Amino acid sequence: MTLAELLLPRLSNWRPAGGGRHTWSEEFADAGWAVHVAADKADSLSCLVWELTLTRTADAPAGLALKDWAAAVAGRVSGLVEDLKVYEVDAARDEAVLRSEAPSARGGKLAYYEVRLHGLTRAVVRRYAAAQAVPGREQVAFALTHEVLAKLAGDVAG
Secondary structure (H helix, E strand, O other): OOHHHHEEEEHHHOOOOOOOOOEEEEEEEEOEEEEEEEEEEEEEOOOEEEEEEEEEEOOOOOOOHHHHHHHHOOOOOOOOOOOEEEEEEEEEOOEEEEEEEEEEOOOEEEEEEEEEEHHHHHEEEEEEEEEOOOOEEEEOOOOEEHHHHHHHHHHHHH
């Protein structure tokens, strides 16, 4: 089974109690990944995601380079409000950054997804908003159905 197929039923069973941010983590040894979700809300169908982190628990495919993983993620990820593109690959830091190709504009702010690949072992997905006339940005939560969240994790993992 794929990571998305393994993840979907687990997300659907996650029922955090009380207010505030909640976290959920699980390792999927058969898929070679551990998944960590931080969410401000979660119900039987969806999450208000603060952050999605994937950590590789198996060896990376032989010959895989960071720039190739970044390009593959940008090409595979679908289901988000905006498509992703590779923004930067920093070989010295062993890090790649993907961002929304065309950020969404609402109420004088631009919102965009950011995926940071840390070597070949970890990926972090977040969403940011920034006022067009003011420097800086703030992390914001984003709503995804469990199905889209599981697909996103699978698309990033490959």
